[in-house]
Amino acid sequence: MFVSLGTVRDPMQKTETKYAQSGKVNIAYQIVGEGSLDLIIVAGWVTNVEEMWNMPELAAWLNRLSQFCRLIIFDKRGTGLSDRVEPGRLPGITQRMQDLRAIVEAADSREVAVLGLSEGGPLATLFAVEYPELVSHLLLYGSYARWIPDGEYPWGLSRQQHQKTLEHMQSNWGQPIGLHLMAPSRANDPATQERWATYLRRSASPGTAAALYRMNIEIDIREVLPKVTVPSLILHRTDDRLIEFGHSQYMHRQIPGAQLVQLPGDDHLPWFGDITEVIDAIQSFLIGGKAVVNAQDDILNPEDVTALYQVRQFLQESYAEKLQLKTLARRFGLNQYKLKYGFRKLFDTPVIAYQHQLRLETAKTMLRTTDIPIVEIADAVGYRQANNFSAAFKREFGMTPSHFRKLQGTG
Template sequence: MPQPQTRYARAGETFIAYQVIGDGPMDLVYAGGIVTQIDLCWDFPEIERFLTRLASFSRLILFDRRGTGLSDRMPAGELPSLVDWAEDLNIVLDAVGSQRAAVFAERDAGSAAMVFAARHPERVSSLILSNTTARHGRAPDYPCGQPPEFAEQMYHTILEHWGTERMAAVAVPSRAGDENFARMSARYQRAAATPRVAAESLRYSSTVDVRDILGEIECPTLVMHRSRYPFLNPGHAAYLQQNIAGARGVGVEGADAFYAYDRADEALGHIEEFLTGSREQTYAEQVLLTVLMVDISGSTEMAAKIGDSAWRDLLQRFHSEVQKQLKRFHGHEVDASGDGVFATFGSPARALRCAAALVEEIKALGLTLRAGIHAGECELAGKAVRGLAVHIGARVLAEADPGEVWVSRTVRDLVVGSTFEFKDEGSYDLKGVPGQWRLFSLDKVAGGEEKEPERRFSRRRR
């Protein structure tokens, strides 16, 4: 699925970044707290799959709260309050035209979500609280809380190690030892917040106590918790379940702070069943498909040059040509968003011929196209096509030069002995994909379906 566009809602002089994905019958807001950066989260295949599944039954709304990610940062020495963070949610709902939404909040975002649900009951249809708490610290009437020294230890750990590979194993122990993931995670942390903001946010969250408003939460509530989550023992979840009227509780095995990396389907099943009354079958059909990703090079500059109206007309003509070529080469459009298209084919040869035809035909519109192709096992669940193969196809596209068709070695090997010729473009690190990948550019297409004439692609050196 193409990455959704980031937009901004305004809270006074503060700008809050948000995205909307999916067109399901309900609005669902995901709040991830300090560890969010809504542009970069799509670089992780597991998170992309998790969010795409949520968007399959909802209109999913993502946002970076003030002080983090793409939203406005705070001046040195200042932090937003719990009320500010709750208001961010309110402002984003207004910006997307949502009157009422379900709210899924994890970790340190949970307290703000509870405040929002209590203050704005008319706007919250359901509440999902995951690995969160009404109060962090231990007290005589709250024996499950953490001892005072725990928060200080975490404060200094984050101050020293935030934005480094070390924190990846702390948050996602199931991926310990994965060096590529650790590097990506460190980059993500740095983009989400500075060490000071991350540490101060944790310190502030450790002082929060929202127990007095739990009785004001009226909406259906699901409390989820990891059985071995190292930062909160199960007593925190039990307290929420006992003190929010009608709340249900479910446990998910594991220690990761993020469900996307361990037992994702189990967690997603609980969420979907709670919100919709049923859940998608955990078994998704596995099929071998060729994935084609295309987009228009320089689309932003072109749109600015010719104006919105002319650009809309041009996009319409572009998508008409795409439909024509997909029909010709028996492709299936999975998703089309703005200047990009994601399609699948039963054979790599058809995908290659379709991509080559599109690159040439689109030139008549004054546009330059690029394409990325990969073949692999995909998950089919309803209309959705998911899996690592889809993510790899998108990463191959990201490396392709304008006017060219790039493919993975898998595709090149599958058409060995055919009329296609390729140029070796070398090895690449693909974001979110383990190891190095050999990529090739399509250099020649000769003959084939519909007696297609020979095509040679003009080359430019990288």
């Protein structure tokens, strides 16, 4: 099944806000895009799903994501457009997992990739461990396993430093709090300051914001990390001013098979700074299984990158067919140059070489696991002449098919 490009949202078009029922609480969420892959964003701290679209950088980032997936965004209970709750009665992380599951079910998602941003990372990780049957991929951006250091975990801020932040927050709520850490590249821009301050005010009250902050500094998911079983990607900017890169290095060591992508820059929020690298990594990981940075350039645009992943998937399913580059390019809306250049850029191999590799690897498996005659195997993988197949097999593996089969004891 190919991943749809989906639809690109018109920034002037209002996105419908829906509600998922979690117990007696209503959780606000939106769905953008129509791709066959579902991606839900577990944002950090406070949000407002409608106010997001009034922040140009954030709106552009969400639109880019929705070009290759069905994107789900939501407001945690107590924030944004979700039901308000008293700051002292905000739920713990277990309740938040139930809220997240309610959204996934309301959005009719059979399987969803979960992207945890900053403080949203621990919730995304716990959800992936608790409900692996619902989660296709886990992605963590600028996140952490714990936000207070101890002897075995030296990253984060002391309780005293967190307390100073809380005091500043409660005294200055309504101002662009934390922007110098969240987006230092735009911290001195008056328009960005005003939009950030407005976003915070419309996302939570001062009491709720402080209560959520206190909750976040008590998080510790270190024991859970080795239990992650879904494909995982960790993204972090090297000079992140809010969350040190060491947090992600630690999680990379603890999560089995996780990929770590180190990005340049000091903006904590992914929609500031160079968003292309972030989008590239997310898109290539979700569609192709491996994060690729700088997939787009002056030649390849986001639609081209998606089409190239579709080409690779098509080759994996149709490797035995006789294919012409011109026909293949036309089928996926590319010109031949983009097909050849982009395929090599993304997958480090020419298109035809990739097809031949698939043929030979399939033949090798058939020789090892079946007693089908070599002539029939050659034909099954796309070689019309057995001699050509034998020569290609020997070049690739250093022995003829018959010799290989004899060593395997299947002939």
